[in-house]
Amino acid sequence: MSDALRISDKLRMSDTWRSWSRAAVTLLAAAVLYEALARSGWFAPALMPTLPKVGGTLWGVLIDGSMIGHAAATLYRVLFGLALAVVAGLPLGILMGRFRAGENFILPLASALMPIPSLAWVPVFILWFGLGNTVAILIVFYAALFPMLLNAWAGVRAVNPLWLRAAGAMGADEQAMFWKVIIPGASPFIITGLRQAFLRAWIAVVGAEMLAASDFGLGWVIFDAKEFLNADLMLASLAVIGAIGFLFERLVFGSLERATVLRWGMVRAAKG
Amino acid sequence: MTDTALSLGDIAQGEPHWRVVWRNVFPFLVVGAIWEIVAHLGTFPPRLFPSIETIAAAFWRLTVAGILPHHAFDTLLRLGAGFALAAIVGIAIGIAMGRSRRAEDIFLPLVSIGAPIPGIAYAPLFLLWFGLGNTSTILLVAFVSAFPIIFNAWTGVKAVKDIWVRSAQAMGADDPRLFRHVILPGALPYILTGLRLGLAQAWRILVGVEMLAAVPWGLGWMIFGAREFLNMDVMLAGVAVIAIIGLALEKLVFQRLENYTVVRWGMMT
Numbered sequence: 001m002s003d004a005l006r007i008s009d010k011l012r013m014s015d016t017w018r019s020w021s022r023a024a025v026t027l028l029a030a031a032v033l034y035e036a037l038a039r040s041g042w043f044a045p046a047l048m049p050t051l052p053k054v055g056g057t058l059w060g061v062l063i064d065g066s067m068i069g070h071a072a073a074t075l076y077r078v079l080f081g082l083a084l085a086v087v088a089g090l091p092l093g094i095l096m097g098r099f100r101a102g103e104n105f106i107l108p109l110a111s112a113l114m115p116i117p118s119l120a121w122v123p124v125f126i127l128w129f130g131l132g133n134t135v136a137i138l139i140v141f142y143a144a145l146f147p148m149l150l151n152a153w154a155g156v157r158a159v160n161p162l163w164l165r166a167a168g169a170m171g172a173d174e175q176a177m178f179w180k181v182i183i184p185g186a187s188p189f190i191i192t193g194l195r196q197a198f199l200r201a202w203i204a205v206v207g208a209e210m211l212a213a214s215d216f217g218l219g220w221v222i223f224d225a226k227e228f229l230n231a232d233l234m235l236a237s238l239a240v241i242g243a244i245g246f247l248f249e250r251l252v253f254g255s256l257e258r259a260t261v262l263r264w265g266m267v268r269a270a271k272g
Numbered sequence: 273m274t275d276t277a278l279s280l281g282d283i284a285q286g287e288p289h290w291r292v293v294w295r296n297v298f299p300f301l302v303v304g305a306i307w308e309i310v311a312h313l314g315t316f317p318p319r320l321f322p323s324i325e326t327i328a329a330a331f332w333r334l335t336v337a338g339i340l341p342h343h344a345f346d347t348l349l350r351l352g353a354g355f356a357l358a359a360i361v362g363i364a365i366g367i368a369m370g371r372s373r374r375a376e377d378i379f380l381p382l383v384s385i386g387a388p389i390p391g392i393a394y395a396p397l398f399l400l401w402f403g404l405g406n407t408s409t410i411l412l413v414a415f416v417s418a419f420p421i422i423f424n425a426w427t428g429v430k431a432v433k434d435i436w437v438r439s440a441q442a443m444g445a446d447d448p449r450l451f452r453h454v455i456l457p458g459a460l461p462y463i464l465t466g467l468r469l470g471l472a473q474a475w476r477i478l479v480g481v482e483m484l485a486a487v488p489w490g491l492g493w494m495i496f497g498a499r500e501f502l503n504m505d506v507m508l509a510g511v512a513v514i515a516i517i518g519l520a521l522e523k524l525v526f527q528r529l530e531n532y533t534v535v536r537w538g539m540m541t
Contacts, residue, residue: 234400
């Protein structure tokens, strides 16, 4: 029994090791291909910089602190907008889930506004609020609001009616019902909503920064670098954007999920 | 408390048709009335906050002159071209990844690295490489919408039940038949989900890319260009057209497609 276990463990280990090594080989091959293309001279070196050059640029802007400043500006806009979306979307979504009148009023408006891409509002918001932080934050708010709203609504509606009746039978009053049953019951949906909201917000902020050229932010760096044909700086900021998005997705939301819904056993309960 | 226990299905039942319509129209009337009051109050300059009749007039003027349909047509053409490219390439790569271990090892690392970067961030790079205009726009739309299509096709092929494959093989199905009659229908719900996500992704990015890529026609460019002349009525008319197209894509294209295939084959209820 234990032998079989150990063998299957070993198999799994070699499996992970194998897929990691395959991934490394693939990426190395892609890098070599790119490097060969960049050095072949078919394309202008300004448009297709070699990898050491991109790495050097990335290192340079990280050391002199300018990239960190841009990343901080972008993160400030994303988190501000996301916080606004949570503050507005969560109560509205819960209201929609709990009261028929709320649902009847908000749902048609939300389904009409949702298919409009947030970036379509950029020119409108620029005229209303001027260039700068406000536009970027509001665009992030618009992009993040709907996933938050709809997931909170779906979550409250998906709370098992049996739990509500059980809590009612055990004498829970409205307040206890809300905090102890409905909110934890809806939490897997709410966390999913937060995750989707962040992904949308992350796309929206980069686009908004490109279009509503303020002087700071990762999107602005990429767009500005285009004017000066700095492809190395563009690729370096792309790497930073990807890294931050990946870190948020994996570390922040992953650990949030582990600390809340997984620990409460809500994910299994919601599925079962 | 009974409110929360109701399922979605019984909202629509047992209610006369006109009440359903009224219920859906009422919120728009309220918001429209508030908009009108604010617009006519004159707190904001009318150039920046036009009344609804001004927006409707701009909409009508541009539609009759054929300008708005031309913009919308070009946008849809780009969406269609980019999305078709993404669908063909994405489904092919996704299915290859699901069927062959080698393809999975090759593509999965590349896809996992490319996916978390927001598509619009690539826009300046594509503009630099492929120039301003249609080529960059279509390629970028295709690139962005390919990721969810690849991921879902891959998952779908992997999720086909082993027992179906084995029973088909036991009954003597050869590889092409196995693929056409077992794997493809089995993976189809996932593939359709991927296409749907991909189209939504493409739509979200396209308007923004049109603003950046300076294409001669297109709704994004129309809105962005109207900003220079403070034509807020034209901009809001453009946003309204974008909303209509987005709604139509969701209601007409995908819900239909799903009904015709997946539900009819009994793969999903």
